[in-house]
Amino acid sequence: xxxxxxxxxxxxxxxxxxxxxxxxxxxxxxxxxxxxxxMQQTIFWVLLAIAFFAFLWIEDGQQKALEYIxxxxxxxxxxxxNIFVFVLIFTSFSVSEKYYSRVLLIGILMAIVFRVIFISVxxxxxxxxxxxxxxxxxxxxxxxxxxxSSHEDKQFNPETSKAYRFVKRIFPLTTKDANGKxxxxxxxxxxxxxxxxxxxxxASIDLVFALDSIPAVMGISRDKMVIYTSNIFAxxxxxxxxxxxxxxxxxxxxxxxxxxxxLIFIGLKMLAAHWIDExxxxxxxxxxxxxxxxxxxxxxxxxxxxKNRKESTKLNT
Numbered sequence: 001x002x003x004x005x006x007x008x009x010x011x012x013x014x015x016x017x018x019x020x021x022x023x024x025x026x027x028x029x030x031x032x033x034x035x036x037x038x039m040q041q042t043i044f045w046v047l048l049a050i051a052f053f054a055f056l057w058i059e060d061g062q063q064k065a066l067e068y069i070x071x072x073x074x075x076x077x078x079x080x081x082n083i084f085v086f087v088l089i090f091t092s093f094s095v096s097e098k099y100y101s102r103v104l105l106i107g108i109l110m111a112i113v114f115r116v117i118f119i120s121v122x123x124x125x126x127x128x129x130x131x132x133x134x135x136x137x138x139x140x141x142x143x144x145x146x147x148x149s150s151h152e153d154k155q156f157n158p159e160t161s162k163a164y165r166f167v168k169r170i171f172p173l174t175t176k177d178a179n180g181k182x183x184x185x186x187x188x189x190x191x192x193x194x195x196x197x198x199x200x201x202x203a204s205i206d207l208v209f210a211l212d213s214i215p216a217v218m219g220i221s222r223d224k225m226v227i228y229t230s231n232i233f234a235x236x237x238x239x240x241x242x243x244x245x246x247x248x249x250x251x252x253x254x255x256x257x258x259x260x261x262x263l264i265f266i267g268l269k270m271l272a273a274h275w276i277d278e279x280x281x282x283x284x285x286x287x288x289x290x291x292x293x294x295x296x297x298x299x300x301x302x303x304x305x306x307k308n309r310k311e312s313t314k315l316n317t
Contacts (some may be wrong), residue, residue, distance in 0.1 A: 003059055003060055004225060007059055007060060007225055010055060010059075011052065011225075011229055014048065014051075015232070015236075016024070016254075017046055018045075018236070024135055032287060033100070033240075033243040035243070037245065038241075038243035039244055041239075041240030041243075042285065044240070045233065045236060047238065049072055049234075051100055053065055053068055063286065064225070064226060064281070066225060066286045066287070067226045067286055068221070068225075068226045068230055069290065070220050070286060070290040070293060071227065071302075072230040074213070074216055074236055075119055075217065075230050075233075077233045077255070077293070077297045078216070078234075079234050079235065079238045080252065080255060081236070081246065085205055086202060086205070087121065087242075087246050087249065088241055089198055089202065089205070090198065093194050097141055098180075098194060100242075100243070101181055101223065101239070101243075103198050104202065104237060104239045104242060106199050107198070107201075107202030107203050108200045108238055108239055110199070111203050111206035111207070111210075111235055112232055112235055113204070113234070114203060114210070115206075119213055119227050119231065121141070122214055122218065123218075123227065126222065130205075133270050134270065134271060136215035136218060136219070136270055137215075137266075137267045137268070137271040137273075139211075139215060139266055139267070139268035140212070140215055140216060140266055140267030141263075142261050142265045142267075143263055144261070144262075144263035147256055147258070147261035148257050161201075166204075167197055168197075169297070171192045172190070173191060174186075174192065178193040178195070182199070183196060202291040206235070214227070216262075216263060217230060219269055220286075220289050225292065252304045253308075254301075254303045255300045255304060256300075257296050258296045258300025258301070259300075262292060262293055262297070265292050265296075266289070269285075273301075
């Protein structure tokens with residue numbers, strides 16, 4: 001049995017047990033998640049991701065482990081940016097907080113399935129047509145510059161989005177409160193509720209974010225194990241992170257700029273890969289990528305906290 005096969009088996013086993021524990025045994029249906037529980041679950045998923053990092057280091061060596069933790073941090077920081085849009089979706093459709101947990105669970109599990117498909121297609125394309133990496137690099141540059149200079153996420157209106165219009169066109173919808181049901185039957189015809197729409201919106205919005213995150217991870221590593229595991233661990237932690245940050249997510253004002261700088265860096269790295277490989281070892285590249293991710297995200301969070309403190313001081317004087 002190869003090392004890669006062992007890693008996949010360990011990852012799948014840990015994933016199933018974690019899902020049973022965190023999403024099954026610890027999450028009661030239609031019950032609001034407290035801040036304390038959200039903190040516990042967030043720590044649980046982060047420690048699990050770090051434990052897998054340690055396993056990869058022991059099983060597959062330093063390089064793959066560092067690629068994984070770099071990709072995970074990239075995905076984790078991008079997932080924080082997703083939360084603002086998730087909050088807007090729940091608010092726009094007036095979803096009761098007691099349904100948040102179940103809706104997020106289903107939406108995230110759907111997102112994982114779609115991401116696995118996206119990753120599989122992306123890896124297959126890169127293996128066959130390596131020049132596609134240059135397209136990914138250019139796309140990340142464009143996305144990074146656009147993200148750095150705009151605040152489009154803050155102007156996002158779920159009810160006018162393409163995803164909502166698509167769902168509305170395909171499925172017969174009802175605005176009735178169905179007590180947590182995803183569909184109801186009236187006069188022999190099935191109508192889909194607001195909760196169903198929100199689940200579809202969450203999954204589709206995550207796919208939009210995946211268009212940035214998956215090429216970004218490929219800029220860090222082309223190893224399928226690294227790409228799959230970093231993505232899935234980050235997405236699974238998104239649910240608890242949502243409850244932890246939903247009231248404070250718009251306080252991270254400079255996080256978007258920090259993520260944008262990382263995307264620009266990775267885009268440039270992908271475009272200049274041929275020359276970089278001649279000058280730097282793979283380990284050096286990974287350490288530089290990891291350092292840039294940590295520094296950019298840390299600085300953006302610190303600057304946001306400083307600005308919030310200044311604004312709070314002004315209001316109190």
